[in-house]
Amino acid sequence: MSCTYSVRRFVKKYKWTILIAVLIMAALVAVLVYFLALAHAKDPTIEEEELNAYNLILSINEKMEKNLNRKTLAEWAYASNLTKANLDHNLAVSTEVANFQKEIWRQVNQYNWQQFSDYSLRRQFWYYSVIGEPALPEAKYKMLTKLVSDMESIYSTAKICELNNPNKCDLALEPDLTNIMATSNDEKELKHVWIEWRNSVGPKCKDSYKSYVELSNESARLNNFTDQGEFWLKDYEDPNIKEQIQGLWEQLRPLYLQIHAYVRFKLREKFGDLISEKGPIPAHLLGNMWGQTWDNIAERTLPYPDVETIDYTAAMLKQNYTPIKIFKTAEQFFKSINLTEMPETFWKNSILEKPADRELICHASAWDFYDQKDFRIKQCTDVTYEQMNTAHHEMGHIEYFLQYKDQPVPFRNGANDGFHEAVGDCISLSFETTKHLKKIGLISSASQDSKTVLNNLYRVGLAKIAFLPFGYLMDLWRWDVFSGKTTPDNYNCKWWELREKYQGLEPPVDRSEEDFDPAAKYHIIADVPYLRYFISFVVQFQFHRALCEKAGQYEPNNAKKPLHECDIYENTEAGNALKKMLSMGSSRPWPDAMEAITGQRKMDASGLLEYFKPLQEWLEAENKKNGVFIGWEKTKRVCVRNRQELKTGASDE
Incomplete structure (x- = not known):
């Protein structure tokens, strides 16, 4: 009884203070509810834009499907028959499709797609908002595509000579060299194949590779990535x-x-x-x-x-x-x-x-x-x-x-x-x-x-x-x-x-x-x-x-x-x-x-x-x-600037 009496006395004494506090709290709740309602309310502009975007994405996907089919057919024709005519056709079709993709890229990035409520639509716009290599100017895109095609051709057509028959020089990577590496027990033959394969490809590709790196990085920067390596990681959707x-x-x-x-x-x-x-x-x-x-x-x-x-x-x-x-x-x-x-x-x-x-x-x-x-x-x-x-x-x-x-x-x-x-x-x-x-x-x-x-x-x-x-x-x-x-x-x-x-x-x-x-x-x-x-x-x-x-x-x-x-x-x-x-x-x-x-x-x-x-x-x-050493000590092999240093024994390392 004494506890109840004390509460009553407290309420009677501070009733106006309590009333004011309750009113303030009610007002704060009302304001909070109002702003939450605003946050979830549809912006008429965004809602109309999203409807237009939905119709656009249907059209884009239909056209993209046809263009990717054309591009892939041309790529297949070249990859399965390495002729100049097929290469020229591949480059022409690839350039046409790249120009189409660039136009889609521009359209998509005019939309405030990050605010769309439909997850699938928003995600499709995200994919189209990053174009990759077609972001390059047409001449540079052609150059990059040709650089890669040329390096692929060097790789795919390279031949080396047999170790014991230097006049027989028709050994291709598939299946000849692959089979030798897999089955031979002759260390000299293995070394010969290993070295000659690299001699037949690497030096011929190095200058092209430098240009490839420069153009790839340029395309990455046009897509708002620091370099091509960062662009490659985008689809993991994880900065870490x-x-x-x-x-x-x-x-x-x-x-x-x-x-x-x-x-x-x-x-x-x-x-x-x-x-x-x-x-x-x-x-x-x-x-x-x-x-x-x-x-x-x-x-x-x-x-x-x-x-x-x-x-x-x-x-x-x-x-x-x-x-x-x-x-x-x-x-x-x-x-x-x-x-x-x-x-x-x-x-x-x-x-x-x-x-x-x-x-x-x-x-x-x-x-x-x-x-x-x-x-x-x-x-x-x-x-x-x-x-x-x-x-x-x-x-x-x-x-x-x-x-x-x-x-x-x-x-x-x-x-x-x-x-x-x-x-x-x-x-x-x-x-x-x-x-x-x-x-x-x-x-x-x-x-x-x-x-x-x-x-x-x-x-x-x-x-x-x-x-x-x-x-x-x-x-x-x-x-x-x-x-x-x-x-x-x-x-x-x-x-x-x-x-x-x-x-x-x-x-x-x-x-x-x-x-x-x-x-x-x-x-x-x-x-x-x-x-x-x-x-x-x-x-x-x-x-x-x-x-x-x-x-x-x-x-x-x-x-x-x-x-x-x-x-x-x-x-x-x-x-x-x-x-x-x-x-x-x-x-x-x-x-x-x-x-x-x-x-x-x-x-x-x-x-x-x-x-x-x-x-x-x-x-x-x-x-x-067996008392086997786990790990490895530093190699005794050297890598130097040029082969002349190997002959003289000079090395920076």
């Missing part, structure tokens, strides 16, 4: 993407160091002191022209060489595999998980074998012709197990095209370019399991004893783990080139500095700035960003883990269902989950697409690390047992 990628690499580096140390130890057993006990590995001894994947040397370095192994390429040849059968095998996997079979136009228009009657760009590629029905692959396919994996990779691109073909034109792309590269590789993680190869009849038995499983996991590791630093450093080099941090007089030496720092590799001979070794890799001279491949080698394991869980093929901490033995073949639940993500295209930011398939919103290397955990544990124990 470089820091994220660096974090992923640091997470993965310990695993790479272990496989590097083990491979160096095993190669020393074969090549002796040609390979330093603690130094970088000579790049020509890893079974690949660029030292980017090492799976071609698996048989020479297997953890358990006495365990019976299966030569998958030999099995394919024995079963009369052809390039068509390789792609039909890949198609069957996608169909088995309820994805789409290849349309009739695919089989009619694709180039799946190297034609004998013309020069073409043999680098494997998948093509979307923007008419919702024409999708193709161009691949100079040899009957090898490696090419079978490449076929799955390229068909993964086609599946992505097929699933998002009904999206508006700006959304017909991957959630980010790393996603596009990851789809086919994710399928390959199932395809490469011995139980899958037995299912499709490529092999008759599938031993699952621990040694066989580890050997198989090691083979995959030589492709996947070994690639990681190469996939990262390609664009690290180019970011510094575009920003001006690395200048033309230091292109090659900076390239080898990064190859040593991240990969622990060295050239087989000293290099100079008269060489231009980056040009020996197609993506450098063809203006193709490469970060996508590093990202794909991370996210494909995220995808794989999520799909395997949906398929009931994988359970965390269950030794009977490990991630590395999962095969989602014929599982439609996993396929439907993948299809749902693919059909989104780039209509939403990539974290939304990632969440749709994995439940996560960030790129995460834990899937890759879990997949290779048994291999990492074995490598750590084996390297410790």
